[in-house]
Amino acid sequence: MITIIRQRGLPVVLIVILLFFPQLFGILHTNMFLSFSIMSMYAVSLNLMLGYTGLLSFGHAMFFGTGAYATSLILTHIEGFPVLLSILTGCLAAVIMAVITAPLLVRVSGTAFAMLTLAFGQLMYVICLKFREITGGEDGLGGFTIPPFLGIDLTDTVNFYYFAMVILLLCLGAMWFFTQTPFGNIIVGIRDNVNRVDYLGFQVHQTKAIVFLISGGFAGIAGSVYALFQNLVSPEGTLGVFVSFNPIVMAVVGGLGSFFGPVVGAGILTILEETVSEFTDRIDLINGIFLIIIILYAPTGIVGLWHKLKEALFKKETAQ
Amino acid sequence: MDPTTAMYVAQTIHGLAYGMLLFLVASGLTLIFGMMGILNLAHASFFMLSAYFCLSILNWTGNFWLALIVAPLATAFVGILIERFLLRKIRGAGHIGELILTVGLMMIIMESVKFFWGTDTYIINVPPALKGLVNIFGMEYPVYRLFIIGITILILVFMGLILFKTRLGMIVRAGVSDAEMVGAIGINMPLVFMIVFGVGTWMAGVAGVAIAPILSVFPGLADQMGMDAFVVVVVGGFGSLLGAFVSSIFFGLLNSFGIQFIPRLAPVLMVLCMVLVLSFKPMGLFGERE
Numbered sequence: 001m002i003t004i005i006r007q008r009g010l011p012v013v014l015i016v017i018l019l020f021f022p023q024l025f026g027i028l029h030t031n032m033f034l035s036f037s038i039m040s041m042y043a044v045s046l047n048l049m050l051g052y053t054g055l056l057s058f059g060h061a062m063f064f065g066t067g068a069y070a071t072s073l074i075l076t077h078i079e080g081f082p083v084l085l086s087i088l089t090g091c092l093a094a095v096i097m098a099v100i101t102a103p104l105l106v107r108v109s110g111t112a113f114a115m116l117t118l119a120f121g122q123l124m125y126v127i128c129l130k131f132r133e134i135t136g137g138e139d140g141l142g143g144f145t146i147p148p149f150l151g152i153d154l155t156d157t158v159n160f161y162y163f164a165m166v167i168l169l170l171c172l173g174a175m176w177f178f179t180q181t182p183f184g185n186i187i188v189g190i191r192d193n194v195n196r197v198d199y200l201g202f203q204v205h206q207t208k209a210i211v212f213l214i215s216g217g218f219a220g221i222a223g224s225v226y227a228l229f230q231n232l233v234s235p236e237g238t239l240g241v242f243v244s245f246n247p248i249v250m251a252v253v254g255g256l257g258s259f260f261g262p263v264v265g266a267g268i269l270t271i272l273e274e275t276v277s278e279f280t281d282r283i284d285l286i287n288g289i290f291l292i293i294i295i296l297y298a299p300t301g302i303v304g305l306w307h308k309l310k311e312a313l314f315k316k317e318t319a320q
Numbered sequence: 321m322d323p324t325t326a327m328y329v330a331q332t333i334h335g336l337a338y339g340m341l342l343f344l345v346a347s348g349l350t351l352i353f354g355m356m357g358i359l360n361l362a363h364a365s366f367f368m369l370s371a372y373f374c375l376s377i378l379n380w381t382g383n384f385w386l387a388l389i390v391a392p393l394a395t396a397f398v399g400i401l402i403e404r405f406l407l408r409k410i411r412g413a414g415h416i417g418e419l420i421l422t423v424g425l426m427m428i429i430m431e432s433v434k435f436f437w438g439t440d441t442y443i444i445n446v447p448p449a450l451k452g453l454v455n456i457f458g459m460e461y462p463v464y465r466l467f468i469i470g471i472t473i474l475i476l477v478f479m480g481l482i483l484f485k486t487r488l489g490m491i492v493r494a495g496v497s498d499a500e501m502v503g504a505i506g507i508n509m510p511l512v513f514m515i516v517f518g519v520g521t522w523m524a525g526v527a528g529v530a531i532a533p534i535l536s537v538f539p540g541l542a543d544q545m546g547m548d549a550f551v552v553v554v555v556g557g558f559g560s561l562l563g564a565f566v567s568s569i570f571f572g573l574l575n576s577f578g579i580q581f582i583p584r585l586a587p588v589l590m591v592l593c594m595v596l597v598l599s600f601k602p603m604g605l606f607g608e609r610e
Contacts, residue, residue, distance in 0.1 A: 056415055104599040111357070112602035114415060115554045119594040122547070126587045241547070245423055252420050282435070288427030295420045296409055 018165065022158040030161050036270045038226050041168045043247035043254075043262035044175055045218035050248065051256040052179060053211050054191030056114045058244050059121025060219055062101075063094040065239030067220030068227040069128065070094075072141040083149045087167065087224040094220020095213050097124075102209040109194075118244070125239040140234030154228070164225050171218050178214060179259060187211055253294050255301030264302050330459060331576045337465045339572020340472040343565055344530060345545045346552040347475055348523030350564040354553050355496050356516050358407060359415045361422040364546030365429040366521045370395040370528030371537045372437050375444060384447035392525025399521025403514050411513070426542070434539055441538040468530050475523060479561055482519075492516060496559040551590060555597045556604055563606030 022030045042064055049055045070093035071086045101120050108116055128135045135141065146154050154160045178184055186207055189197040198204050227233050237243070247262065254265025269287070276286045298305045349363045373391035378384065402425065410417040446464045453460040483489035491512055494502045503509040535541060552571060556563030571590055578586030597605060 050416075056419075108598075108602040111359075111415065111558065112598065114359075116595070116598040116602065118550075119554075119591060119598055122551075123588070123591045123595055126591050130584050130588055245419070248416065249420060249423065252416060256416070282431050284427040285431035285435075288424040288431070291420050291424035291427075292406060295417050295424070296406070299410070299413060299417060 022161050027157050030157055032270065032274065034161060034164055034229055035226075036266055037165065037168050038222055038229060039246070039250065039270075040263040040266040041171055041225075042219055042222035043250040043266055044172060044259070045215050045222060046247040047251045047256065047259070047262045048175060048178070048187075048215040048218075049211060050251055051258075051261065052184070052191060053187045053208065055109070055208070055211075056248075057117040058114045058241075058248075059117035059119070059124075060215075060247060061239050061241070061243035062097060062117075062121045062124040063216040063219035064223040064226070064243060065124055065128065065233075065235075066097045067091060067094045067223030068233040068238040069135060069141070069223075070220070071224040071227045072144055072233045073134070075144040075146065076141055079145070080147050083147050083154060083228070087221060087228070090224030090227070091217050091220045094223065095217045097220075098209075098212040098216035102212045105212065106205040106208045118241070121239065121241065121244050125235055125241070128235045128239055135235070138235065140232060140237070142232035144231065146228055146231065160229065164229065167221070167225060171221055175214075175218060176259060183207075183210075249291065251301075253291070253301055255303030255305075257300065258303045261301055261303045268302060326459070327580070331580050332573065333459070333461065335573035335576030336569065337469060337572070338575055339569035340469045341527075341531060341534075342548055342552050342572055343568035344468070344472045344475065344527040345524065346549040346556075346564050346568055347472075347479060347561075348520040348527070349549050349553045350556070350561055351479075351492075351516055351523070352520035353550075354556070354558045354560065354564065355492055356513060357499075357558075358513075358517070359418040359422065360520075361419065361546070362425040362429060363520075363524055364542040364549060365426050366395050366399055366524040367528040367531075367545060368433065368537075368539075368542040369398065369429055370525035371532040371541060372433055373525075374529040374532050375437065375442050375537050378444060388526070388529050391529050392522045395525030395528065396518045396522035399524075400514060400518040403517040407517070408510060408513070411510075430539060430542070437537075439539055441536055443536045444533045446533045464533060468534075471526065471530055475526065476561075476565060479523075483561060488512070488515065548590075551594050554604055555594050557601075557607030558603055560604070560606035563604055567605060 017024065021033055025033070042060075045063075046057065046060045049057050049060070067090035071090040074081055074086050074089050075083075105113065105116060105120075129137060131137075148154060149163055152159050152163070154163055186197060186202050189200075189202070190204060190207060194204055197207075223238060226238065230237075250265035250269060251262040252265065253268055254263065255261030272286065272290060273283055276283050280286070294301070300308075345364070345367055348366075349360065352358050352360045352363065370391045373394050374387040377387040377390055381387075406421060406425075407418070410421060450464045450467050452463050454463050454466060455461075481489075483493060491502060491507055495509065495512065499509060531545075535544065548571070552567050553564055555571075556565070556567035571593070574589055574593070575586055578589050582589075601607065
């Protein structure tokens with residue numbers, strides 16, 4: 001009975017909460033939940049590179065920002081452009097970004113990889129900051145009209161919630177499927193022992209390049225949805241260096257080893273921030289202390305901690 | 321001197337001065353990140369912390385020279401505590417751990433600074449002995465900028481002497497090649513790491529005090545210099561003091577002439593250089609460490 005509830009009950013509860021979130025928790029929390037969902041999807045896309053392939057990227061924002069800017073630009077300049085196609089444009093722009101950078105990125109690894117991605121990310125940031133005529137400079141782009149989708153008005157928070165959740169969940173599903181394929185196993189192999197994968201006859205460079213394209217593409221979609229959600233993109237908000245660091249922080253807090261770790265991490269950080277902000281303005285102080293505690297005492301993240309806890313409880317049961 | 325030549329001379333001197341300033345901030349990071357391989361995003365936060373220490377010491381005593389000595393030492397003390405009790409515990413876990421830890425430190429230092437000193441911008445006066453202008457090649461130039469160039473050269477010589485003439489320097493240089501091996505032959509590497517981290521934060525501290533009168537003291541100080549210092553170290557090459565110096569001067573000149581000729585693209589040029597260098601020489605221009 002308990003196992004049935006555990007196996008079936010939790011998904012059902014989750015689905016019910018997701019379906020009726022706006023009605024259950026109100027507009028304010030719906031907006032918060034949306035921004036959490038976008039960041040989760042973005043962090044999961046980064047985790048394909050970080051947790052699965054073992055590549056520490058400090059410039060994932062270039063994909064997120066490219067997606068966000070592509071969507072905003074096309075909606076600003078072409079009136080009545082279909083909203084779904086605008087998200088696809090964001091995805092495509094991020095993939096193109098990945099295609100351009102991949103030949104240079106696949107050749108390096110470790111610290112050099114982190115620094116080169118940081119450099120590319122910063123390059124996009126400064127370009128967006130300086131080419132004011134196109135990108136709007138520091139102010140960014142905002143106030144573009146969001147066309148209705150199949151006659152549904154997307155400027156309404158509740159409608160947008162369902163629209164965005166469907167897209168984000170589809171992307172999560174696609175990424176989950178990707179990690180389950182044989183190709184998904186090869187990238188884990190690259191993380192664990194790159195030489196062996198090479199000796200087995202797999203093409204490491206090309207495989208890494210494909211991971212960039214996929215990870216970048218999904219980050220681009222996250223950026224597009226962010227642009228539609230905020231109706232404003234700025235260099236600091238979509239391309240800044242912290243936009244690259246935040247998903248890493250989420251992935252580490254949640255747990256690098258697992259697919260849903262970044263989602264858990266994003267959730268915990270969001271809840272922490274919301275709880276703390278009710279008591280004090282110094283959110284960053286608590287955040288900073290929290291990060292240090294996590295990295296010192298739970299380096300495998302919350303998911304790792306949970307597994308350890310389960311193991312400890314399980315052992316206790318068998319001892320009795 | 322005709323106006324064109326004068327412009328070139330002026331821009332060259334400005335570029336050199338800015339390059340020296342960059343090196344002053346980046347030199348500590350070269351030690352910590354370049355040589356010891358500790359990814360320290362909080363380096364600029366230490367730099368800012370020292371500037372605030374300087375502010376407080378000036379408020380209490382009014383003596384700039386005392387601040388120049390005490391504030392960096394206080395910063396180094398904070399740095400050593402952080403190395404001993406936090407960073408040491410996650411050594412060997414890779415850059416991800418260091419990233420999370422130092423981002424956390426960045427947030428804490430930023431919030432503490434806002435808590436203790438507020439969010440105001442404080443202007444620090446140049447000490448009377450260094451006020452005024454001096455005449456170089458028929459050009460008026462602030463004495464304080466020359467003082468900064470002097471301090472930077474002093475630090476470069478000091479670091480060079482320590483690295484190449486002392487036993488500690490020998491160990492550090494050997495550690496750049498293979499820290500594990502150096503530890504295996506019986507050298508107390510954790511202690512070496514702690515000392516080097518201390519010296520690195522001390523240098524960030526000196527930079528903080530020296531730059532405070534130029535940029536004034538405000539909570540955004542860390543962001544302003546942090547990224548540039550990183551670019552300098554990475555382009556110069558991991559583990560190379562000379563590389564950091566050369567790239568500082570190069571970026572100083574690039575910045576100063578960039579602003580003169582193509583003002584909009586000057587910041588783009590700097591990052592573009594970083595992309596190009598790392599694409600074709602992943603270890604940086606003078607890089608030694610893999």
